Each structure stands twice: as C-alpha cells, then as structure tokens.
Amino acid sequence: MGTPQGDHLGPYRLLSRLGAGGFGEVHLALDPEGRTVAVKVLHPHVAADTRALARLAREVEAMRRVRGRHIAEVLDASLDGRSPYLVTRYIQGRPLNAVVAVEGPVHGEELVRLARGLSEALMAIHESGVIHRDLKPSNVILADGEPVVIDFGIAAVVDSASVTASGAVLGTPGYLAPEVLEGQETRTEGDIFAFAATLAFAATGREPYGTGSVAAIGYRVVHHEPDLEGVPDWLAAVLRDCLAPDPAARPTAGEIHGRLPGVVGAAGPPPPKPRSDTFSRARIPVAPPAPAAGPAYAEPPPARSKADPLPPPVSGSGGDVHSLSTREWRPGQPDPRPPAEVAMRRRRARVRLIWIIGTGVVAALGAAAARSALPEVSLLLLAAYGSGVAIDAAVGLFARKDVGRALLSAGSGVGAVALFFLLSSIFSTFTLALAFATVIVVLVVLVVAG
Incomplete structure (x- = not known):
C-alpha cells in the first residue's frame, strides 16, 4: 500500500496520528480549506484485498448520505490509490469507554441523553441503508455531553474472507450479537444488540457479558443472560428486549427512541440541514455511482461574536489525558486560534x-x-x-x-x-x-x- 507521502495524503494535510483500529490508522488532518477532518488510512492487509475494497466502495455512497448531529459524517473517500482512505468529520471529545474509566458509570439525565443520541444515530444510519457492524463504547465520542457515533459502515470489509484471514478484527467480544457469532450475516438487529450492550456498559461500568477469553465471552452471549444489575428500571426493560437472543424479537431503532424518556430542559441543537461543499467527489474505481448531493456537516450552532469569550473548559476528575475536556470546532464557527x-x-x-x-x-x-x-x-x-x-x-x-x-x-x-x-x-x-x-x-x- 505504501505510506502517505510526507505529511500529505491526497488534498489533505496530516497533522497528527489519533490512533489505530482493526481496519486503519486515523489521522487528524486539514482539508484544502483549512477545516479539521479525520482521515482513516486503511491497513495494508485491507488495502490489498480487492474484494474488501469493492464492498466498501459500494457502501461509501450510502455512507455519505448518512447525516445527523450524532453522526461523524463521511465526507470523502479515495479507494483507488496506494493508500486508500476515508475522510469523516472530526469530533473533539472523549470516547465513552475512556469517560467511564475515569469518571465512572453514566447516570441520570446524562444517561438519557446518551441513550437518545445513540438511538437517533442508529435511526439515521439504518434509514440510509447502512449497518454499523461495530458499535461499541470506543466508537462513541462524547462531545459537550452529546454522543457522536464514528466508524459506521467500515466494518463491511470484514465479510471478505481474505481480510479476515489477514487478521482484521471481526468485532468486539460482548458487543457482537449471538447470530453473528454463529456465522450469520450482520443485519440491523446486530446493531440493536450492540447498542444495548454499549448502554449497559455505560450505566454500570461493567461489561454486560463479563470479561475473559473471546470464547468464554462468546459462550455467555449465546447461552447466558446479560448482567444488567444497576441499570435504571426505565432503561433495563428496553435493554432486555434489545439483547434478546432472537433477532426478530428486538425492537427497531425508531421503536427504541419512542420508548426513551425525554431530556428535561434540553432541546439540543437544531437538526442538520444539507448543504453543498467541497466534498462532492468520491474517487472510487468501482461502478460509476449515481449522481448524489454532496455530504453535509451537522448544522453548527449560532456563530459566536468576536467579543464573546470562549467558554471555559470543564475540568475532569482524572489526572491523565482522558480527564481533559475539549471543544469541537465545526464549519461556520469562528476559531480565534491559528490552525x-x-x-x-x-x-x-x-x-x-x-x-x-x-x-x-x-x-x-x-x-x-x-x-x-x-x-x-x-x-x-x-x-x-x-x-x-x-x-x-x-x-x-x-x-x-x-x-x-x-x-x-x-x-x-x-x-x-x-x-x-x-x-x-x-x-x-x-x-x-x-x-x-x-x-x-x-x-x-x-x-x-x-
């Protein structure tokens, strides 16, 4: 595959490495207009698999149509070069698993906000014909108290046999539905199971199916009941239905959202409005895609005047990097700091x-x-x-x-x-x-x- 040349990859200037997962390495980058984005460069064993890239390419156009305030939208993609990559909106915040590790379980209105935000994200993903396939706490970023789902759809490449043989991670034990563990194809019901397992972890600080070897956790998922002790009553009933062994018995994302309580005194930001931008291209060498509107950013909050001071950062309770809070810059917001x-x-x-x-x-x-x-x-x-x-x-x-x-x-x-x-x-x-x-x-x- 090769590595990005210098500090550029295509039109994007790579600033720093954010991390790596089973499918690629993520970099903080600037687009040609100076906006922050996240660039995921696919690992060599993924990039070398033409079947995997072809399947991912078929899903990219659908992924680019997924929009929502709880979604890190796919903005661009290039799957035909030496270094195939995806570009998404960059979310400044902390992963849910890091927040729970530092601050403990999520309670009260914050838990309601988390549950509603994740259900809205799944509604937007599923209505666009996309399946996340790898929803878990580390793929949920908390930004200003609101959850944002990242990496949706990219796990489609794991259905390629050669990628699986090369060592790609099929998913996270404890968040894969029983039918997936038994070899069935991942469907939207698998995302519902992962949604419930993620919320159970957030509410209790424990893995719902315990810890241990992959085989041991998988056995508990298939044959045991989840550990929901400590989950509030209003949420426990929903999670039990979502974690049902029979996929047909699980509710849809829309049904889940209707069963959740509202957030008191928090209307949230306005819904996203599509607008065209420079990310109207997708350099994908598969079948020519039908013309589609360019992706949109989530609608930004009202711009702050230059006279208004920046809000003070919220101090965390921990002493390491995970205890730091950050603010997200969105297109349209003034940023007094230089890039x-x-x-x-x-x-x-x-x-x-x-x-x-x-x-x-x-x-x-x-x-x-x-x-x-x-x-x-x-x-x-x-x-x-x-x-x-x-x-x-x-x-x-x-x-x-x-x-x-x-x-x-x-x-x-x-x-x-x-x-x-x-x-x-x-x-x-x-x-x-x-x-x-x-x-x-x-x-x-x-x-x-x-």
Missing part, C-alpha cells in the same frame, strides 16, 4: 531565528578571541559557521522553496564575519576571551537547568 500547522510553523521559525543569530554571535566572539593566540581555531570557527548557514540557505532555497529562509541564513553568515572584524578592532584579546568564556558558562548553565 495547528500555522502555530507550529511560527514556533519553528522563531526557534530557528534565535538559533542562527545566537550561534553566529558566539562563533564571531570565539573567533575574535582566538584571532591572535590561535588563528587556526579562529578560522575554523568562522568556516564551520559559514558552512552551516550556507547549507541551511541551500535547503531553504531549493528544497523548501523558502527565499526568506535562504536570505536569513546568508545574511547571518555575512553578519557573523562583520561582527568578527568589528570585535577584533575594538576590544583586546583578553577582554574577548573573558566575554567568550562567560557566554559559554551561561549557555552550559541554561542547558543543565533546562
């Missing part, structure tokens, strides 16, 4: 400027101090610094196409030579040697302190 790549570029430029000027001053001072007693050392210092800035200028001019960098490097070299002659003509050798020794001592102290 991550811009901030990093500015920081690199400042560090490089300080380094080039600082080393030039030290080299000129050392060369001036050694001019009388050790002329060879003086020449060596100037030559070493001059060679370094010349190489840096060449890299900036020819490799980076950065004329400003090249001019700065060349100017620093000329300035170091001029400073050498100026210091030599004004100060005595003893004074220059004392100054040079002082600078070296200060630098050593700074390095040790750092």
Whole structure:
C-alpha cells in the first residue's frame, strides 16, 4: 500500500496520528480549506484485498448520505490509490469507554441523553441503508455531553474472507450479537444488540457479558443472560428486549427512541440541514455511482461574536489525558486560534531565528578571541559557521522553496564575519576571551537547568 507521502495524503494535510483500529490508522488532518477532518488510512492487509475494497466502495455512497448531529459524517473517500482512505468529520471529545474509566458509570439525565443520541444515530444510519457492524463504547465520542457515533459502515470489509484471514478484527467480544457469532450475516438487529450492550456498559461500568477469553465471552452471549444489575428500571426493560437472543424479537431503532424518556430542559441543537461543499467527489474505481448531493456537516450552532469569550473548559476528575475536556470546532464557527500547522510553523521559525543569530554571535566572539593566540581555531570557527548557514540557505532555497529562509541564513553568515572584524578592532584579546568564556558558562548553565 505504501505510506502517505510526507505529511500529505491526497488534498489533505496530516497533522497528527489519533490512533489505530482493526481496519486503519486515523489521522487528524486539514482539508484544502483549512477545516479539521479525520482521515482513516486503511491497513495494508485491507488495502490489498480487492474484494474488501469493492464492498466498501459500494457502501461509501450510502455512507455519505448518512447525516445527523450524532453522526461523524463521511465526507470523502479515495479507494483507488496506494493508500486508500476515508475522510469523516472530526469530533473533539472523549470516547465513552475512556469517560467511564475515569469518571465512572453514566447516570441520570446524562444517561438519557446518551441513550437518545445513540438511538437517533442508529435511526439515521439504518434509514440510509447502512449497518454499523461495530458499535461499541470506543466508537462513541462524547462531545459537550452529546454522543457522536464514528466508524459506521467500515466494518463491511470484514465479510471478505481474505481480510479476515489477514487478521482484521471481526468485532468486539460482548458487543457482537449471538447470530453473528454463529456465522450469520450482520443485519440491523446486530446493531440493536450492540447498542444495548454499549448502554449497559455505560450505566454500570461493567461489561454486560463479563470479561475473559473471546470464547468464554462468546459462550455467555449465546447461552447466558446479560448482567444488567444497576441499570435504571426505565432503561433495563428496553435493554432486555434489545439483547434478546432472537433477532426478530428486538425492537427497531425508531421503536427504541419512542420508548426513551425525554431530556428535561434540553432541546439540543437544531437538526442538520444539507448543504453543498467541497466534498462532492468520491474517487472510487468501482461502478460509476449515481449522481448524489454532496455530504453535509451537522448544522453548527449560532456563530459566536468576536467579543464573546470562549467558554471555559470543564475540568475532569482524572489526572491523565482522558480527564481533559475539549471543544469541537465545526464549519461556520469562528476559531480565534491559528490552525495547528500555522502555530507550529511560527514556533519553528522563531526557534530557528534565535538559533542562527545566537550561534553566529558566539562563533564571531570565539573567533575574535582566538584571532591572535590561535588563528587556526579562529578560522575554523568562522568556516564551520559559514558552512552551516550556507547549507541551511541551500535547503531553504531549493528544497523548501523558502527565499526568506535562504536570505536569513546568508545574511547571518555575512553578519557573523562583520561582527568578527568589528570585535577584533575594538576590544583586546583578553577582554574577548573573558566575554567568550562567560557566554559559554551561561549557555552550559541554561542547558543543565533546562
């Protein structure tokens, strides 16, 4: 398959690696318009399976039509290159399993909000003709208290025999329905089972079918009742129906949503409205898809004026990275912070400027101090610094196409030579040697302190 070239993959600039799963590696990226997206690059054993890619390609067009405030929409796809990938809306938040691990089980209105949000997500997915196939706590992101489902539909590739043989994960034990474990095809009823298992975990903090080996958990799923102790009564009845061994006995996502209580005093954001954007293409080399409207983002909340301060982050109860809360930027919202790549570029430029000027001053001072007693050392210092800035200028001019960098490097070299002659003509050798020794001592102290 090959890896993405440099820090780009197609039109997307990769910023950082977010994680990896059974099907691919996820990167935080910027689209051509500077918006944050999540890019999932498929693993080599998946990309090498033409049958798997063909099946995924058939589902991508349906996946792109799935929209909702509780869905990380599929925005783009490229399945015909050396590095096949999918692009989805990036959700800033924490996975449900991480939230439960740090803060404990979900209770009260937060549990109601979670249940309603997941049921709405499944309604949107199933009404578009897509099956999630791998719903579990780690595929549910909590953003500002609302659940958002990620990675829906991509698990279609596991039905390819060669991908399965290559080691792709078929699913998570305890969240796969009994009929799936027995070899039947995954249908919407399997998502309902996974929905209930996910909510049971959220409400109790325990796996509904316990822990242990894959075989042991699978046996309990098929032959034992789930552990629902501690689940509120209003939810327990719904979960028992959803976890029924017979798929035909399970309710649909719409029926589940109708049985859940409402969220008190929280109307939630308005429903999403489709709008066209730059993601109207799908570079998929299978049968030409019928023209379809471009995917849409979930409708953003009203834009905040520049005078309004950002809301303060909510502190978590844990002491590690999972306890941190984040805010999601959505298209249409002003973001007072520069993009991550811009901030990093500015920081690199400042560090490089300080380094080039600082080393030039030290080299000129050392060369001036050694001019009388050790002329060879003086020449060596100037030559070493001059060679370094010349190489840096060449890299900036020819490799980076950065004329400003090249001019700065060349100017620093000329300035170091001029400073050498100026210091030599004004100060005595003893004074220059004392100054040079002082600078070296200060630098050593700074390095040790750092």
